[in-house]
Amino acid sequence: DAKTTQPNSMESNEEEPVHLPCNHSTISGTDYIHWYRQLPSQGPEYVIHGLTSNVNNRMASLAIAEDRKSSTLILHRATLRDAAVYYCILRPVTYSGGGADGLTFGKGTHLIIQP
Amino acid sequence: DGGITQSPKYLFRKEGQNVTLSCEQNLNHDAMYWYRQDPGQGLRLIYYSQIVNDFQKGDIAEGYSVSREKKESFPLTVTSAQKNPTAFYLCASSIESRRRQNQPQHFGDGTRLSIL
Numbered sequence: 492d493a494k495t496t497q498p499n500s501m502e503s504n505e506e507e508p509v510h511l512p513c514n515h516s517t518i519s520g521t522d523y524i525h526w527y528r529q530l531p532s533q534g535p536e537y538v539i540h541g542l543t544s545n546v547n548n549r550m551a552s553l554a555i556a557e558d559r560k561s562s563t564l565i566l567h568r569a570t571l572r573d574a575a576v577y578y579c580i581l582r583p584v585t586y587s588g589g590g591a592d593g594l595t596f597g598k599g600t601h602l603i604i605q606p
Numbered sequence: 607d608g609g610i611t612q613s614p615k616y617l618f619r620k621e622g623q624n625v626t627l628s629c630e631q632n633l634n635h636d637a638m639y640w641y642r643q644d645p646g647q648g649l650r651l652i653y654y655s656q657i658v659n660d661f662q663k664g665d666i667a668e669g670y671s672v673s674r675e676k677k678e679s680f681p682l683t684v685t686s687a688q689k690n691p692t693a694f695y696l697c698a699s700s701i702e703s704r705r706r707q708n709q710p711q712h713f714g715d716g717t718r719l720s721i722l
Contacts, residue, residue: 523708534610534696534713535649578648584707593639593664593698594711596648 495579500601509566511600513579516560521584524555525594526564528575535578535596538564574604609633612697612714618722619684619691627682627717629697637702638680639711642666643694652695655680656703684719694718 496514503509515524525540539546539553541562546553552565566573578599610631619625631638636657641649651664655674669688674680680699684691695718698711 525708525710527711532716534698534716535711536713537710540708540710582708592662593641593651593654594649596641596650598646598648 495581495597497577497579497597497600499598500603502603502605503569504605505571506568509569509573509602511564511566511577511579511602512561513563514561515579515581518559518581519583522581523584524553524559524562525580525582526551526553527578527580527594527596528573529578529599530575538577540582569602569604571604571606574602576601610697610699610712610714612695612717614717615715617717617719619719620722622686624683624685625719627684627695627697627719629680629682629714630678631680631697631699631712632678633699633701633712634677635699635701635712636677637700638674639698639700640664640670640672640680640682641696641698643696643716649696652682691719692721 523540523542526538527535529535539551541553554563576599578596580594613628639654640652643649650666652670653664653672655661658677661672661674671683694716696713696716698713700709700711702709
């Protein structure tokens with residue numbers, strides 16, 4: 492399986508944009524890039540996902556490099572509630588005879604927001 | 607509100623005892639999943655189910671069992687064969703299917719299991 496590399500931790504100030512990087516140099520053509528975040532003592536929360544084009548939703552933006560070997564999750568204006576562990580996950584298209592298998596989580600990036 | 611309910615929030619197990627963790631969803635999702643999380647680590651897949659009466663082992667299924675008799679429910683039993691059961695257990699569901707791939711997973715708030 493293709494792996495992702497993320498910084499262990501990052502720090503940002505409240506009300507400033509945050510750019511969370513993810514490297515995935517061995518990504519295959521059918522791998523989607525998913526981002527989840529997890530607040531302390533809670534289950535993960537879906538943030539965004541994409542394949543090739545940049546994606547935007549109400550929570551964040553996902554910028555995908557042209558060669559797809561890296562991506563960046565962008566929080567446009569961080570709040571204290573955005574302090575969490577952020578996971579970048581590759582998920583292949585699975586239906587070549589298989590079922591809906593799970594997500595493979597690494598250790599993620601611990602995002603610290605300073606007031 | 608639609609969502610996933612895990613119970614109990616905290617659970618204590620005695621040595622040699624089986625315990626069952628509950629997971630219920632009212633999202634009408636076909637796919638359901640169980641994950642385990644150890645301190646400071648990411649989640650690891652225990653079992654998943656694509657549809658009622660069918661389930662598959664994940665990466666760390668040894669010492670665990672599941673059933674999927676109803677679409678809404680996917681209980682996980684931690685058996686006495688699981689030698690290190692202390693962890694945070696998370697259940698998830700998704701509308702993912704053969705026709706709708708790469709859909710988001712929705713997670714419950716977890717059950718924290720400890721050994722007495």
